[in-house]
């Protein structure tokens with residue numbers, strides 16, 4: 001039997017990278033999968049997602065009203081929500097002296113407020129033994145130049161994992177996080193870096209990974225699947241590092 005038969009899974013930021021790889025794995029495992037993202041052009045190019053059986057809906061996680069409508073629509077169409085992967089996020093590189101309000105607000109709005117909005121707006125529709133998985137980052141325990149705001153948001157999400165788990169445990173809902181190391185996704189092309197800077201950034205990061213390579217989105221998806229099933233039934237409020245040993249060795 002497939003591991004997610006009859007399950008309804010919602011993945012934020014699912015038109016790209018880890019969210020997309022997780023959506024594809026969940027479909028293979030028998031789930032009904034709904035993803036959102038913001039970028040209408042990329043979403044309209046996502047007809048292949050529809051062909052794969054993934055339901056695609058536009059919503060910005062930083063706008064609570066959009067998420068309320070998003071989850072209400074999912075409930076209307078699917079009748080329940082069993083799994084939420086709060087994955088949408090990103091950030092730009094800025095040295096300390098270049099940080100301004102716009103930089104802080106845009107990253108916090110998506111990475112922190114967006115995660116709170118996601119879990120809060122999903123809550124009325126969650127089934128009794130729902131699983132919630134948040135996407136943090138190795139940046140929440142590592143100091144990296146130019147990533148102070150992004151890293152702070154991911155430390156906040158690590159904290160939210162614990163708080164949400166303690167609040168939702170009485171309802172039988174488990175909340176865990178995955179903490180990816182450097183994973184090959186389009187995120188690096190969105191960080192306001194030139195091609196040369198991107199190359200330099202990537203090689204600097206990879207040199208600090210004991211396994212000596214970047215990870216693949218599929219290697220994140222399998223960890224999310226573990227947390228989304230009863231294979232992880234005694235794991236709660238925890239963060240799994242999927243980082244080639246970067247934060248441990």
Ligand SMILES: NC(=O)c1ccc[n+]([C@@H]2O[C@H](COP(=O)([O-])OP(=O)(O)OC[C@H]3O[C@@H](n4cnc5c(N)ncnc54)[C@H](OP(=O)(O)O)[C@@H]3O)[C@@H](O)[C@H]2O)c1
Pocket residue numbers: 012013014015016017018019036037038039040042059060061062087088089090091110114135136137138179180181182183184185186187190
């Ligand atoms: N790649 C890495 O090395 C790495 C490492 C650690 C943690 N992470 C985290 O992993 C998560 C996934 O990133 P990824 O690497 O897979 O990058 P990605 O390919 O750029 O995917 C990010 C996804 O989030 C969506 N998104 C961004 N802002 C959004 C918003 N306000 N509302 C709705 N959707 C939004 C994007 O779609 P639109 O732009 O169309 O909205 C896209 O679907 C992020 O939280 C990221 O911080 C990444």
